[in-house]
Structure formats: C-alpha cells, structure tokens
Amino acid sequence: MTVLDNTATTPEPATEAATVEFRRLRREFGPTVALDGLDLTVRPGELLALLGPSGCGKTTALRMLAGFEHPDSGEVLVDGDDVTRVPAHRRDAGMVFQSYSLFPHLDALDNVAFGLRMRKVRTAQRRSRAAELLDLVGLADKGARFPHQLSGGQQQRVALARALALRPRVLLLDEPLSALDAKVRLTLREEIRRLQQELGITTLFVTHDQEEALSMADRVAVMRAGRLEQCAAPAELYGRPATAFVAGFVGTTSRIPGRLDGASVEVLGRRLPVDGRIPAGAEVDVLVRPESVRVRAEDDGHARVVATSFLGAAVRITVRLADGAEVKADLPAHEAAELTAGAAVDVSLPDRPVLVTERTS
Structure with missing residues (x-):
C-alpha cells in the first residue's frame, strides 16, 4: 500500500x-x-x-x-x-x-x-x-x-x-x-x-x-x-457512558446483578456509589468494562473460569459467578497464566462509581 x-x-x-x-x-x-x-x-x-x-x-x-x-x-x-x-x-x-x-x-x-x-x-x-x-x-x-x-x-x-x-x-x-x-x-x-x-x-x-x-x-x-x-x-x-445502550454498544460490557441501596449499589459483596441515573427498582444490573474487573485464583472462590481468549498483551477471561451471570475480565498475560478453564476464582471491582440499569430477565 x-x-x-x-x-x-x-x-x-x-x-x-x-x-x-x-x-x-x-x-x-x-x-x-x-x-x-x-x-x-x-x-x-x-x-x-x-x-x-x-x-x-x-x-x-x-x-x-x-x-x-x-x-x-x-x-x-x-x-x-x-x-x-x-x-x-x-x-x-x-x-x-x-x-x-x-x-x-x-x-x-x-x-x-x-x-x-x-x-x-x-x-x-x-x-x-x-x-x-x-x-x-x-x-x-x-x-x-x-x-x-x-x-x-x-x-x-x-x-x-x-x-x-x-x-x-x-x-x-x-x-x-x-x-x-x-x-x-x-x-x-x-x-x-x-x-x-x-x-x-x-x-x-x-x-x-x-x-x-x-x-x-x-x-x-x-x-x-x-x-x-x-x-x-x-x-x-x-x-462514562450516559446510558446502558451506549455502555453495551461501545466496547465490551458485562452485567453483574446488584441491589440498590439509596445512591449506592451492593455488588459482589461490597457497596459502590452509583454513577448517573438511578433506576426505580431495587434489583439492578451493574455495567462494568473488562479492564475494571479483578480476578484472582482462590481455592474457595465462588466463581469459575469458563473460557480464556488470547488478545496479545492481554488475556480475556470469562468467569461464571455463583448466580450464573458471566463476567469478562482483561488481565495481563502473565497474571492470567494460572487462570485456566475450571479454575476457582474470586471476582471484585475497584472502589469507584459504577453505572447501573434495570435488571434484565
């Protein structure tokens, strides 16, 4: 060319x-x-x-x-x-x-x-x-x-x-x-x-x-x-997507079940502030990008790795939570080496505001 x-x-x-x-x-x-x-x-x-x-x-x-x-x-x-x-x-x-x-x-x-x-x-x-x-x-x-x-x-x-x-x-x-x-x-x-x-x-x-x-x-x-x-x-x-549609259409987004409590949401065992509009119902989905999800091997973890995908400098890990929801996480290749399919893991989010939307069926 x-x-x-x-x-x-x-x-x-x-x-x-x-x-x-x-x-x-x-x-x-x-x-x-x-x-x-x-x-x-x-x-x-x-x-x-x-x-x-x-x-x-x-x-x-x-x-x-x-x-x-x-x-x-x-x-x-x-x-x-x-x-x-x-x-x-x-x-x-x-x-x-x-x-x-x-x-x-x-x-x-x-x-x-x-x-x-x-x-x-x-x-x-x-x-x-x-x-x-x-x-x-x-x-x-x-x-x-x-x-x-x-x-x-x-x-x-x-x-x-x-x-x-x-x-x-x-x-x-x-x-x-x-x-x-x-x-x-x-x-x-x-x-x-x-x-x-x-x-x-x-x-x-x-x-x-x-x-x-x-x-x-x-x-x-x-x-x-x-x-x-x-x-x-x-x-x-x-x-900072303004709506759930933008979050889902632009980039990759996972939905994690959460429960609203005022201006915060309980998700993955912790409470985080809500960013943007707060839905009317208590049951919500928390929208997260794969680079914001933290995954680490844990013998008694309640989540399981179901798939891995090599992306070059990063590896995308797909994890299934105890409630059946699937979450994607992007990790440096050297951190993902032991996270093979079937491995027990712990999943967490950083302490910063998250976008939420109405729970999907």
Whole structure:
C-alpha cells in the first residue's frame, strides 16, 4: 500500500471551517421513524462520527446534510444559514461513498477533476488541482490509471481527492472504509484523519464500526432508533457512558446483578456509589468494562473460569459467578497464566462509581 507523503503540499481550504447544526430533525418512511427530533451540532474543523446499529438514522442524517433527503420537520444549518431545502448541488459539501462511485471510463486524474469541469474551470487549472490532490493522497503516479487498474484502497483515495477538489465547506464520509480489507482499512483511516486535521475541514463520518469511530473522531455521536443517546469525546464515551445502550454498544460490557441501596449499589459483596441515573427498582444490573474487573485464583472462590481468549498483551477471561451471570475480565498475560478453564476464582471491582440499569430477565 502507498503511504501518504507528508511532504506533499497541502491545499488551503477555500473558507473557514463551518459549523453544522441539526435542529429537531424528524423523518418518517411510512411507519418507520428514521429520525425522531435529532438535535446535534458539529463544531468547526472537527471530525464527528455518527455511530450506531443499522436503522438508527445515522445515514439519513448524513443524507440530509448532503441534500439527498429532506426532513418532514426540523432544520439543517451551515454557519447559521438554513440549507434544509437547498438543492444538493448548491450545498458546498464533498461526499465520499462506501462504493467509491468512480467513473469507469475516466482515469484517476479526470475523476478527481470532474467536479471542476462541471464548474467550467479551465483545463490547465483543473488538471493542476487534480494532480495536486492525487499527490496529497499518495497517488501522484497513478493519475493515468483507470479505476479497474487500481486497488480498493487506491480507488477510495481517488474518491476522497475528488470530494476535496472543490474545496467544500463540509466533508461527508458515508462508511467509506467498510468495503476494504482490515489492513487497508486501518492504514486508510489513519491517513484520512491526518488529512482532515491538516485541512481543518468540518467532517461528518458515518460508521457502524465502533473501533473506527473511537480511533478517528474528535467526538462520537451514538444514535439509537432515530435519537441521540450520547455525544462525547471517545475517552468520555467509553469511560462514562450516559446510558446502558451506549455502555453495551461501545466496547465490551458485562452485567453483574446488584441491589440498590439509596445512591449506592451492593455488588459482589461490597457497596459502590452509583454513577448517573438511578433506576426505580431495587434489583439492578451493574455495567462494568473488562479492564475494571479483578480476578484472582482462590481455592474457595465462588466463581469459575469458563473460557480464556488470547488478545496479545492481554488475556480475556470469562468467569461464571455463583448466580450464573458471566463476567469478562482483561488481565495481563502473565497474571492470567494460572487462570485456566475450571479454575476457582474470586471476582471484585475497584472502589469507584459504577453505572447501573434495570435488571434484565
């Protein structure tokens, strides 16, 4: 794979980074509510990822910003200007699709220059601009190649260069890496992030891949059933999920039965403070990340190791508690050596606030 040349000239954005606002967006497709009053702001120059399961509304929101969909109610604003009913070709947004969408009869240079040609930019100027952008995305020597002569990763680079050719105020990425293999996807997401930061362009990125969202975005907006569950920086989203859905969707989470006692919860033989909302019922589940769970071998322990999984520097241990609940713990490899399947263990949690939710059946 070609690695982007950091010495390449970075083109200057045509305008200041834009602010994007979704205000009370609602969109229905028959009986299905795709967006249910979405309120969200994308800050100037940031990369914000829309993350969520299929059907949560993230792509609908992106298409509304692009101008391909219109809400039943609500507004889309760019730098305070209402663009809700502005046609897509007047939105000043560049979009990169999952499927590349390159013209098969045009070489890479002409694919990148296509939008400039539609705007009647002179031949010499548009070819110069296209060559500059191909250089920026690491394809300076591939301008004469046609899409079928390029790898998937190279085709997506061409699509990215084409989206940037018109110096858009907003860059929209619709799951652009999902069709690529794992190694190419990892490399290209790092390159897209570097390029976005260098250009300082406001970017909205749709993905269902949590690792992709957490590694690339300044903030991640988690959506569910057309609503925004939480929007926060990756570290906050992972470390302090606002809802049980976010805790379960972002990263790995175990549920441990507990019992509420005022603003604290009794769990695994100790009392811990509750972080965030306190459910109405006394019987709850405590939500914990695997790196927060402590497991040690204990001859008279009331839990048993049921499985181990090697993760490289860590080993993931799955433990079954006396009540049948299963808990996952990530331990350094050297600490997990004696924790084989069937071993009796003691399980505990650190003395810090925990997130709780209603008990599942």
